[in-house]
Amino acid sequence: MQPNIIYIVADDLGFADLGCYGARKAQFGDVSPNIDALAAGGLKLTQGYANSPVCSPTRFAMITMRYQYRLRGGMEEPINSRSKGNPKLGLPPEIPTLPSLLRDQGYATALIGKWHLGYPPSFGPLRSGYDEFYGIMAGGVDYFSHCSGTGDHDLFVGESEHHEVGYLTDLLSQRAIDYVKRQTDNAVQGKPFFLSLHYTAPHWPWETRDDAHLADEVKDHLFHLHGGNVETYRRMIHHMDEGIGQLVKTLREKNLLHNTLIVFTSDNGGERFSDNWPLVGGKMDLTEGGIRVPWIAHWPATIPANSVSHQLCMTMDWSATMLDVGGGQAHSDYPLDGVSLKAILRDPDQTFDRPLYWRMNHRHQRAMRQGPWKYLQVDNHEYLFNLEQDARERANLSKRMPERMNEMRQQWMQWSSTVPEIPEDATVSLGFSNADMPQR
Numbered sequence: 491m492q493p494n495i496i497y498i499v500a501d502d503l504g505f506a507d508l509g510c511y512g513a514r515k516a517q518f519g520d521v522s523p524n525i526d527a528l529a530a531g532g533l534k535l536t537q538g539y540a541n542s543p544v545c546s547p548t549r550f551a552m553i554t555m556r557y558q559y560r561l562r563g564g565m566e567e568p569i570n571s572r573s574k575g576n577p578k579l580g581l582p583p584e585i586p587t588l589p590s591l592l593r594d595q596g597y598a599t600a601l602i603g604k605w606h607l608g609y610p611p612s613f614g615p616l617r618s619g620y621d622e623f624y625g626i627m628a629g630g631v632d633y634f635s636h637c638s639g640t641g642d643h644d645l646f647v648g649e650s651e652h653h654e655v656g657y658l659t660d661l662l663s664q665r666a667i668d669y670v671k672r673q674t675d676n677a678v679q680g681k682p683f684f685l686s687l688h689y690t691a692p693h694w695p696w697e698t699r700d701d702a703h704l705a706d707e708v709k710d711h712l713f714h715l716h717g718g719n720v721e722t723y724r725r726m727i728h729h730m731d732e733g734i735g736q737l738v739k740t741l742r743e744k745n746l747l748h749n750t751l752i753v754f755t756s757d758n759g760g761e762r763f764s765d766n767w768p769l770v771g772g773k774m775d776l777t778e779g780g781i782r783v784p785w786i787a788h789w790p791a792t793i794p795a796n797s798v799s800h801q802l803c804m805t806m807d808w809s810a811t812m813l814d815v816g817g818g819q820a821h822s823d824y825p826l827d828g829v830s831l832k833a834i835l836r837d838p839d840q841t842f843d844r845p846l847y848w849r850m851n852h853r854h855q856r857a858m859r860q861g862p863w864k865y866l867q868v869d870n871h872e873y874l875f876n877l878e879q880d881a882r883e884r885a886n887l888s889k890r891m892p893e894r895m896n897e898m899r900q901q902w903m904q905w906s907s908t909v910p911e912i913p914e915d916a917t918v919s920l921g922f923s924n925a926d927m928p929q930r
């Protein structure tokens with residue numbers, strides 16, 4: 491029987507922000523007990539990556555299961571609010587997607603949360619395979635006013651603007667729970683659902699459930715460069731974790747948990763208050779802190795509890811896995827770059843060779859990971875690291891092992907020639923600079 495599938499994506503959550511990835515306790519206690527329980531009851535990946543160190547490019551890869559560079563919108567780092575109405579910068583509706591291909595297999599499909607793949611009328615979740623949408627179109631909104639950085643109100647049901655009082659993380663959790671309840675009868679009768687639950691937590695502005703008073707203060711500058719702290723940040727994660735706990739409880743009560751695949755990840759590495767230890771760098775960087783993220787999968791019918799996998803993988807591989815377990819196949823005109831990890835779910839001890847590639851317009855970055863090796867270029871400087879020995883990328887082996895670096899550079903160039911070049915008008919948007927806060 492096809493499993494139900496829930497794809498939970500946090501926003502800017504770093505590699506070590508969860509207890510199960512080594513997070514320290516917050517003043518209020520454990521940061522993420524419910525997500526940690528999913529990891530304990532299922533599978534935790536140690537070498538899983540995001541397709542990009544920034545939002546919308548990863549989301550292109552997530553939904554198309556192909557390298558984001560194949561689409562013009564995927565070249566933006568990221569799609570910014572000023573592109574609203576631009577008919578080029580988004581996910582073209584004719585492109586097959588994970589939800590559209592699962593829908594072809596009989597799945598009910600919904601996106602609850604963040605879209606960030608272009609604005610209607612050219613683009614939108616309902617045009618790309620989702621039956622239902624509740625959430626935001628932009629890259630970030632205030633948690634209380636639900637307004638984006640341009641001041642536009644950005645909460646929608648379908649394509650209709652929707653006003654509702656509440657803390658966005660809680661609204662998304664409640665909608666997800668309601669969705670599961672609504673789908674229960676169909677799911678029991680063999681019509682499964684695919685739910686994308688894409689939180690905006692713990693992305694700026696730095697607001698917990700108790701911080702409604704901040705909405706007015708940050709409305710002209712959602713990057714919130716004068717606020718936030720580690721404890722606030724941990725609470726924001728905790729609010730998401732509470733919602734996930736309630737969602738799992740609902741699945742259990744409805745007897746759906748056993749045959750539901752829940753996958754949890756982040757769209758990119760951590761931002762300024764995040765813990766990426768022991769990795770270096772963060773959002774926008776191709777050093778490990780920008781791209782290595784938590785990957786947790788829970789599916790009692792298939793995945794043994796307490797499993798750990800060291801398989802190399804990136805976002806589009808997990809999407810390909812979901813398509814695979816749902817019985818779907820790629821459209822022949824749009825072959826997948828993502829590789830299914832289905833075999834790993836049953837037998838987490840097995841691994842296979844999986845070279846991974848990244849490219850960023852920002853700082854002319856390139857990266858390739860294969861086995862323990864990482865080839866990296868930043869600002870036209872090249873590096874070679876052995877990540878099994880040095881996950882923090884401080885021991886540069888490029889001069890000691892020039893042959894290996896040359897070989898990996900060649901492989902990267904070969905891969906790069908298979909995807910379109912970055913166009914002149916592609917934009918890079920940074921939330922802050924050294925003028926706002928000192929860099930290390």
Ligand SMILES: [Ca+2]
Binds near residue numbers: 545757
């Ligand atoms: Ca993000």
